[in-house]
Amino acid sequence: MKSILLNARGARRRVWLSRIAIAAAGMLTLTLPALSNAADADTVHIEHFTFSPATLTVRAGTRVTWTNRDDEPHTVTSSGNPRAFASGALDTDGTFAFTFDKPGTYPYYCAIHPHMTGVIVVK
Template identity: 45%
Template sequence: MSMSPAPKAGPAVAANSVDIKEFAFGPQNITVKVGTTVTWTNDDQDPHTVTSQNGSGPLKSKTLQNGDKFQYTFTKAGTFNYLCTIHPFMTGTVVVTA
């Protein structure tokens, strides 16, 4: 039984945790319900952040070192785009549904 790796992009998946690994958020796009706490875990040796794009959203982590976690509880529906401010090519999206 072989397991194929999850695609880096594509439709949002239902999850409440995101791994930061190999300079990517995985899964890149997730869908959660209002009231869900999402946890990001840095599994890279390099530091990363989880920051709302354009500075206009609720996500603003400290710099996460290897093994650090960042949690945020989404309290309203919407689409929340985020990036790593250190490596801005790293992006992700959380879609929050009612």
């Protein structure tokens, strides 16, 4: 009789633990997209002839990466004089990265399509 009670308790405990494991896996699944969005916090996408986001605010020391998702080449060219950065032409899926060490406002544009503009604000 005692072994039957112990087996029943063990079975209930296994069911309870499996439910906790399923709940934890579900929470992890919901959390992973948020973590991947955090990785995108320092990324600018070039698509549909725009920089997205058009204005990005980062902390000093942040490395910002631009990725061209258009079928046309684009550049990431600092508007400042002297130029703080210039990527050269980026083909589809091409990337350019620059580390912003000093606080300030850094406007930029595409030298091929000058109507495309963006700003990096460094705090």
